[in-house]
Amino acid sequence: MRLSSRLPRGFEPNALTAGLGRLRSEGRGILDLTGSNPTRCGFAYPEAAILAALAQPAVLSYDPDPLGSRSARVAIAAHHGHGLRAEDLLLTASTSEGYGLLFKLLGDPGDEVLVPSPSYPLFDWLARLEGLRARTVPSYFHERWHLDLGAMEAAVSPRTRAVVVVNPNNPTGHFLSQTEWAGLTALCARHGLALLVDEVFADYALEPPADRLGTALIDPDPPCPVFLLSGLSKVAALPQLKLGWIALHGPGAAEYRSALAFLADQYLSVSAPVQAAAPTLLALAPGIRDQVLGRLRTNLATLDAELAAQPHLSRPPVEGGWSMMLRRPAVDTDEACALRLLESASTLVHPGSFFDLPGDGHLVLSLLTPDALFREGLGRIFPLI
Numbered sequence: 001m002r003l004s005s006r007l008p009r010g011f012e013p014n015a016l017t018a019g020l021g022r023l024r025s026e027g028r029g030i031l032d033l034t035g036s037n038p039t040r041c042g043f044a045y046p047e048a049a050i051l052a053a054l055a056q057p058a059v060l061s062y063d064p065d066p067l068g069s070r071s072a073r074v075a076i077a078a079h080h081g082h083g084l085r086a087e088d089l090l091l092t093a094s095t096s097e098g099y100g101l102l103f104k105l106l107g108d109p110g111d112e113v114l115v116p117s118p119s120y121p122l123f124d125w126l127a128r129l130e131g132l133r134a135r136t137v138p139s140y141f142h143e144r145w146h147l148d149l150g151a152m153e154a155a156v157s158p159r160t161r162a163v164v165v166v167n168p169n170n171p172t173g174h175f176l177s178q179t180e181w182a183g184l185t186a187l188c189a190r191h192g193l194a195l196l197v198d199e200v201f202a203d204y205a206l207e208p209p210a211d212r213l214g215t216a217l218i219d220p221d222p223p224c225p226v227f228l229l230s231g232l233s234k235v236a237a238l239p240q241l242k243l244g245w246i247a248l249h250g251p252g253a254a255e256y257r258s259a260l261a262f263l264a265d266q267y268l269s270v271s272a273p274v275q276a277a278a279p280t281l282l283a284l285a286p287g288i289r290d291q292v293l294g295r296l297r298t299n300l301a302t303l304d305a306e307l308a309a310q311p312h313l314s315r316p317p318v319e320g321g322w323s324m325m326l327r328r329p330a331v332d333t334d335e336a337c338a339l340r341l342l343e344s345a346s347t348l349v350h351p352g353s354f355f356d357l358p359g360d361g362h363l364v365l366s367l368l369t370p371d372a373l374f375r376e377g378l379g380r381i382f383p384l385i
């Protein structure tokens, strides 16, 4: 068998996933503190309304538009506000697919995109599968996370085509500040780079700093092309419906939109039912998000109450998003610690190294975990870290 060199050399699971599989096959119940699938976290979804929205007569006909249905785009534009228009949007089957389209749009094989780290680990593979290389540029922590714009400028090469940022970031929760936005867009403009801004978590601000950039759409006239990515998987906590989108603004937006429409036309991957349902789903989204936000805040309060009795443990601010980082003494590697907690406490956490967090001393937990399980999980792991 001969596979493309874009693929990994092997498909063996990492030590944590392998350990989890072994324990589960032995019948061990595992308390999962990493769950990010909202449909398994005990939220009360408006089920009848969701099902009715997916069962409209419109789903029986096929009327493809490479940009996606206008009614869905109108509803998404209204969700974002800030003057976004239906014409500025292109629908995708997920944010991941959006990255694939943008990497095809912007790069040739061997080109690079810059990604501040720590960040969402999927970028590496999403870029490689399009023949590109994701080059990480470490951010730094001083009271909060900061982009290292000097290091980013130094990392720009003749092959660099774009910068990818997540606002707020996963798992650090870092919202870009307005100063970072100005510096980043100027850097991209200076070097002819596009800026991809993933705002899937933008509706989940928890401890946001006053100078945060709530959304890239606040800037009506960025000096570089900006592609904002989002989708129902976080906006409405409905990942199973597979609807994402790209919003274009800045220089060249109309030309980029034609090229993206050409790319999307080769796949037409967004289903008619989810496009027909999108306006209703977005109308239901605030009620679902309120529950999610309530869960995130409850778990954060539980965590702070428990941390008060654990002077060796702490957490950085959680500006936004669904994850939080626990700081611990680096007595072993993060991965060894996660394996230890899995074996000895039957509890799953993510090591910071999964997200490229520098050094050891960080575990990453999901604040989406049902409250009672979150409290029980902390009780199990705190004596062991």
Ligand SMILES: Cc1ncc(COP(=O)(O)O)c(C=O)c1O
Pocket: 036, 093, 094, 095, 096, 097, 120, 166, 170, 198, 200, 230, 231, 232, 233, 239, 243, 244
């Ligand atoms: C930063 C970020 N972007 C995108 C996604 C995935 O979105 P989608 O389900 O639309 O592909 C995730 C999922 O956790 C994420 O953390």
